[in-house]
Amino acid sequence: MRFISLHCDYIKFKPVKKAIKEPxxxxxxxxxxxxxxxxxxxxxxxxxxxxxxxADDYVENIKDIASQVKVKKILLYPYAHLSSDLAKxxxxxxxxxxxxxxxxKDYEVHRAPFGYYKEFELKCKGxxxxxxxxxxxxxxxxxxxxxxxxxxxxxxxxDTSRLLKEISRTKLDTSKLKENDHRIIGQKLDxxxxxxxxxxxxxxxxxxxxVFNELVNFSRELHKKFGYKEILTPFIxxxxxxxxxxxxxxxxxxxxxxxxxxxxxxxxxMNCPGMMLVYRTKTRSYKDLPLRMFEFGTVHRKELSGVxxxxxxxxxxxxxxxxxFCSLEQxxxxxxxxxxxxxxxxxxxxxxxxxxxxxxxxxxxxxDKKDWEIAENALENALKKAKVKYKVNKGEGAFxxxxxxxxxxxxxxxxxxxxxxxxxxxxxxRFELEYTGKDNKIYIxxxxxxxxxxxxxxxxxxxxxxxxxxxxLWLAPIQVRVLSFTNRNLKYAQNVYDKLRKEGFRADNDFRxxxxxxxxxxxxxxxxxxxxxxxxxxxxxxxxxxxRRGNKKVEFGADTDKFINDLKTEINERR
RNA sequence: GCCCCAGUGGCUCAGUGGUAGAGCACGUCCUUGGUAAGGACGAGGCCCCGAGUUCAAUCCUCGGCUGGGGCUCCA
Numbered sequence: 068m069r070f071i072s073l074h075c076d077y078i079k080f081k082p083v084k085k086a087i088k089e090p091x092x093x094x095x096x097x098x099x100x101x102x103x104x105x106x107x108x109x110x111x112x113x114x115x116x117x118x119x120x121x122a123d124d125y126v127e128n129i130k131d132i133a134s135q136v137k138v139k140k141i142l143l144y145p146y147a148h149l150s151s152d153l154a155k156x157x158x159x160x161x162x163x164x165x166x167x168x169x170x171x172k173d174y175e176v177h178r179a180p181f182g183y184y185k186e187f188e189l190k191c192k193g194x195x196x197x198x199x200x201x202x203x204x205x206x207x208x209x210x211x212x213x214x215x216x217x218x219x220x221x222x223x224x225x226d227t228s229r230l231l232k233e234i235s236r237t238k239l240d241t242s243k244l245k246e247n248d249h250r251i252i253g254q255k256l257d258x259x260x261x262x263x264x265x266x267x268x269x270x271x272x273x274x275x276x277x278v279f280n281e282l283v284n285f286s287r288e289l290h291k292k293f294g295y296k297e298i299l300t301p302f303i304x305x306x307x308x309x310x311x312x313x314x315x316x317x318x319x320x321x322x323x324x325x326x327x328x329x330x331x332x333x334x335x336x337m338n339c340p341g342m343m344l345v346y347r348t349k350t351r352s353y354k355d356l357p358l359r360m361f362e363f364g365t366v367h368r369k370e371l372s373g374v375x376x377x378x379x380x381x382x383x384x385x386x387x388x389x390x391x392f393c394s395l396e397q398x399x400x401x402x403x404x405x406x407x408x409x410x411x412x413x414x415x416x417x418x419x420x421x422x423x424x425x426x427x428x429x430x431x432x433x434x435d436k437k438d439w440e441i442a443e444n445a446l447e448n449a450l451k452k453a454k455v456k457y458k459v460n461k462g463e464g465a466f467x468x469x470x471x472x473x474x475x476x477x478x479x480x481x482x483x484x485x486x487x488x489x490x491x492x493x494x495x496x497r498f499e500l501e502y503t504g505k506d507n508k509i510y511i512x513x514x515x516x517x518x519x520x521x522x523x524x525x526x527x528x529x530x531x532x533x534x535x536x537x538x539x540l541w542l543a544p545i546q547v548r549v550l551s552f553t554n555r556n557l558k559y560a561q562n563v564y565d566k567l568r569k570e571g572f573r574a575d576n577d578f579r580x581x582x583x584x585x586x587x588x589x590x591x592x593x594x595x596x597x598x599x600x601x602x603x604x605x606x607x608x609x610x611x612x613x614x615r616r617g618n619k620k621v622e623f624g625a626d627t628d629k630f631i632n633d634l635k636t637e638i639n640e641r642r
Numbered sequence: 643g644c645c646c647c648a649g650u651g652g653c654u655c656a657g658u659g660g661u662a663g664a665g666c667a668c669g670u671c672c673u674u675g676g677u678a679a680g681g682a683c684g685a686g687g688c689c690c691c692g693a694g695u696u697c698a699a700u701c702c703u704c705g706g707c708u709g710g711g712g713c714u715c716c717a
Contacts, residue, residue: 263708521717553674588678
């Protein structure tokens with residue numbers, strides 16, 4: 068039996084045995100100031116009268132805790148055995164009839180024709196449970212009452228525990244965009260835009276591209292330090308490659324196809340196969356390992372239409388992708404090295420609050436259980452050695468191997484996966500990758516897929532929200548802006564501006580004929596790091612007046628050359 | 643893909659079954675100001691696309707596209 072309770076905008080699925088605990092939760096929510104006026108108890112899948120009694124206990128509990136809360140009981144339809152045992156409709160029917168008789172007073176009973184189950188499942192393109200919840204909600208709003216009688220039939224085979232987790236998670240305040248929403252910042256600072264004609268694909272404006280490129284440069288430098296070799300592979304590959312890699316089989320729905328002449332090809336949704344081909348360009352020996360191949364790879368993935376979200380979820384994705392080829396013994400150390408890199412970026416550079424999760428073997432997996440155990444142990448040991456705190460997600464690994472992910476929350480409290488480290492023992496076999504060992508025998512290397520930013524787009528989105536658009540000097544799209552005080556000072560202002568440009572700063576100017584207040588205001592809104600005003604005083608003394616973003620104090624009479632040097636120092640320190 | 647909501651000048655939004663309005667931004671002029679909005683005037687719109695209802699649709703209905711939130715999936 069499934070047990071559903073709804074109140075206000077909350078919707079929760081609870082297995083009946085756990086549901087008894089729920090009234091406590093209700094009181095907690097009331098303490099937090101949640102206003103709950105009505106609780107709707109919806110019973111589905113009643114299998115016996117015991118179920119109904121349990122539900123009644125639950126209702127009594129609610130009444131004890133919150134006497135003013137209105138409780139409405141709905142018996143949706145006892146579909147016991149219906150899904151799993153269509154051969155016994157009479158059994159289900161008898162339960163239903165009993166229930167109806169006993170409960171008519173208290174429960175609104177809705178029933179559907181038994182044949183509806185199949186129909187419903189066929190109709191559902193999404194998750195049947197999720198759809199059921201919408202149906203119920205719709206019914207409650209009274210808009211389409213007739214729908215209520217048609218629902219309530221769901222296959223038991225669907226794993227509800229995961230859904231439970233999702234749905235019972237704190238409901239987000241979705242009514243308002245937060246001020247630090249990256250989409251708003253992106254528009255205000257003229258960083259990027261989207262267009263209907265290329266959904267899920269970012270148009271990077273000058274300002275946004277500056278941020279993007281700085282991050283790329285930063286990452287390149289760091290990867291060099293960590294011993295990676297950067298390469299670049301094609302965008303379009305023939306389908307036969309995707310058949311080898313397994314994407315044809317597992318990822319076809321997400322790929323863009325493009326045929327030409329006699330070739331059937333696809334735009335790459337992942338970078339791995341291209342890199343595998345580079346590995347194969349020569350014979351490798353154990354001396355070459357670990358081989359760390361790095362690529363800023365641009366991939367395209369067809370995503371379900373309801374799933375795109377600003378920079379967080381896009382179709383054209385740029386990844387700081389790398390593949391590490393190594394021996395089994397080297398895996399642990401390589402993972403530890405990756406943690407170092409993660410720490411360097413996430414902690415030292417940006418000071419993010421992030422969580423680490425280890426996902427293990429799923430029910431449907433490729434390869435040997437033994438290999439999986441080795442891989443999982445390697446990941447876990449590395450986590451422990453690197454003293455990383457982590458959570459285990461059992462059974463949520465990729466089909467080809469276990470993985471470690473880094474998650475960060477956005478302005479709405481939603482968690483996004485950024486960095487990912489995945490062990491793969493399938494791809495090297497499929498591509499027949501080899502290396503010669505010390506003993507002159509041929510071995511298959513282990514493959515580690517990993518991305519640190521994850522997707523550049525998503526990372527920039529997270530970063531913008533984290534800093535509320537106040538980017539540090541080295542990343543800022545407009546580092547310095549020169550303002551003319553009056554039209555008398557235009558020439559000198561132009562000189563100062565030219566000088567800054569020639570020094571290589573991202574500088575711009577505002578020589579409009581409006582008040583200095585208005586220009587300063589605009590510079591602050593644009594999150595310009597340093598605003599420089601030149602007026603008569605400055606012109607006379609060959610100085611500048613410097614204002615730092617968010618600071619009310621202004622440094623009058625500053626020396627231009629010294630200012631330039633200070634800027635350079637600040638950029639180099641990446642503070 | 644599913645559920646709910648939205649789509650009106652570059653931006654933020656009003657509004658109406660009789661083909662449109664404000665503020666900001668933009669342009670011109672006045673003003674020449676010391677660190678978060680000086681003033682006047684002006685230009686700018688296939689009211690997302692397609693069909694239907696109607697004498698008449700930006701508005702109502704249906705379908706589509708895109709965006710937002712929630713699922714599912716993922717970086």
